[in-house]
Amino acid sequence: MIFPSVLLKRQRGGGSSSGSVSSGTGSAGSRGGTSGPPSIGGGPSFGGGAGSIGGSSGGRGTTGSSGGNTGGGSGSGGARGPPVSVGGSSTSTTSTGRGGGSPIQIPAGQPFAGRSQGGGTRGQVYGTSWYGSGYPGSSGIGVAGRGFPFYFWPVTWGGAVGFGGAHYLNASGEYGSPENTTRPGGPEFTTTFISSNISTNSTFRLLADNTTMTSLIPTLISSCNSSLSSPSSIKPSQYPPTGPPQPEQAVQYYRASSVALTLDGYNNTAVFSGNENNWK
Numbered sequence: 001m002i003f004p005s006v007l008l009k010r011q012r013g014g015g016s017s018s019g020s021v022s023s024g025t026g027s028a029g030s031r032g033g034t035s036g037p038p039s040i041g042g043g044p045s046f047g048g049g050a051g052s053i054g055g056s057s058g059g060r061g062t063t064g065s066s067g068g069n070t071g072g073g074s075g076s077g078g079a080r081g082p083p084v085s086v087g088g089s090s091t092s093t094t095s096t097g098r099g100g101g102s103p104i105q106i107p108a109g110q111p112f113a114g115r116s117q118g119g120g121t122r123g124q125v126y127g128t129s130w131y132g133s134g135y136p137g138s139s140g141i142g143v144a145g146r147g148f149p150f151y152f153w154p155v156t157w158g159g160a161v162g163f164g165g166a167h168y169l170n171a172s173g174e175y176g177s178p179e180n181t182t183r184p185g186g187p188e189f190t191t192t193f194i195s196s197n198i199s200t201n202s203t204f205r206l207l208a209d210n211t212t213m214t215s216l217i218p219t220l221i222s223s224c225n226s227s228l229s230s231p232s233s234i235k236p237s238q239y240p241p242t243g244p245p246q247p248e249q250a251v252q253y254y255r256a257s258s259v260a261l262t263l264d265g266y267n268n269t270a271v272f273s274g275n276e277n278n279w280k
Contacts, residue, residue, distance in 0.1 A: 084211050086151045086184045087117055098122055103149070111182065112148070120149035120256065127253035129268065131157075131169055135256045141274070142168035143175070143257055152184050152258040155207050158241040166272040169247050178239045185209025188239040191217060194229040203264040205245040210236070212259060247271050 083090045088110040103119035106112050120136050127134025132141040136149050143154040156172045172178075178188035189210045195202040206213065206220075213236045221231045228234070245262035248271050252261040 084151075084184050085182075086148075099124075099150070103147070106148075116147035116149075117151050118149065125150070125255045127255075127257060129251055129253070130271065131247060131250070131253065131257055133257060134253045143171050144168070145174075146256070148256065150255045150258060152209060152212065152255060154257040155188055155260050156180075157247045158239060158243050166274055168274060169271065178241070183209055185211035189213040189236040190239045190245060191234060191236045193220065193224075193234065196227055196229045205249075205262045205264070206259070207239060207245055207262065208259040 087104075087106045099121040101118055103116040106115050106117055108114075124136040125134065130141050131154075132143050132146075133139075135146060138146065146154075153175050154171060156175050156178055157169055158178050176183065181187055186209050188207060191206045191213055193204045193206070195204075206216065208216070217234060217236060221228065221234060225231050244264070245260070248268050249262035249264065249266050250260050250268070250271070251263050251266055253259065254261070
């Protein structure tokens with residue numbers, strides 16, 4: 001199963017204009033967390049190449065196609081999706097793009113005024129298995145006080161999280177609950193993908209804002225149709241307050257932890273210790 005590069009914000013020219021949000025498709029490849037989640041071999045896998053990457057100036061040109069380790073060639077833009085509200089303005093969305101451009105500051109009067117947003121490229125969307133990964137140039141667990149290199153806010157987890165050493169998992173006080181409608185892309189949604197391989201019977205869940213989820217599902221189904229059980233019945237649903245999924249099931253974060261991929265049966269309790277060295 002090919003997991004696509006997730007929605008990016010594409011800057012135009014100097015980076016102060018709204019640009020557009022985009023997604024692309026990477027080549028297939030296993031990309032588990034360093035703690036070694038269960039093998040994905042027989043079922044869907046995720047990760048892969050980043051495709052064509054735009055430069056730091058984030059030119060408007062053509063968008064990158066799916067590609068392998070060295071990146072693909074250029075291609076035409078994808079279908080447009082619903083607008084997304086970011087930094088006090090509305091921007092259109094599209095299914096492919098490079099990302100990049102210069103970060104800009106969120107203006108006064110908007111949520112998180114003064115923080116930076118934008119600048120992330122397609123090649124930087126991949127995080128790891130810990131919450132707070134996928135931020136270009138940043139490391140460490142947690143998402144408190146961070147900017148938005150891909151414009152979208154990090155996911156917040158439902159259920160009883162955030163106690164003791166796991167306080168970093170409770171980001172709802174800063175970014176709102178999963179139902180928060182002011183989140184760019186809308187409230188969080190989740191979608192279940194079940195492997196058609198009977199020997200593995202792996203069940204993956206994707207967690208992201210509604211706009212991102214709506215954009216990714218058709219690409220995932222098209223790319224992974226033969227690896228999925230009942231692909232025609234795959235539909236997103238709003239993330240329930242108590243899950244699933246849950247943070248200990250996360251095998252990969254993307255796009256500044258604004259997208260999470262989880263695997264049922266994977267139980268990485270080290271995330272509750274608050275010490276990334278326990279599972280890095």
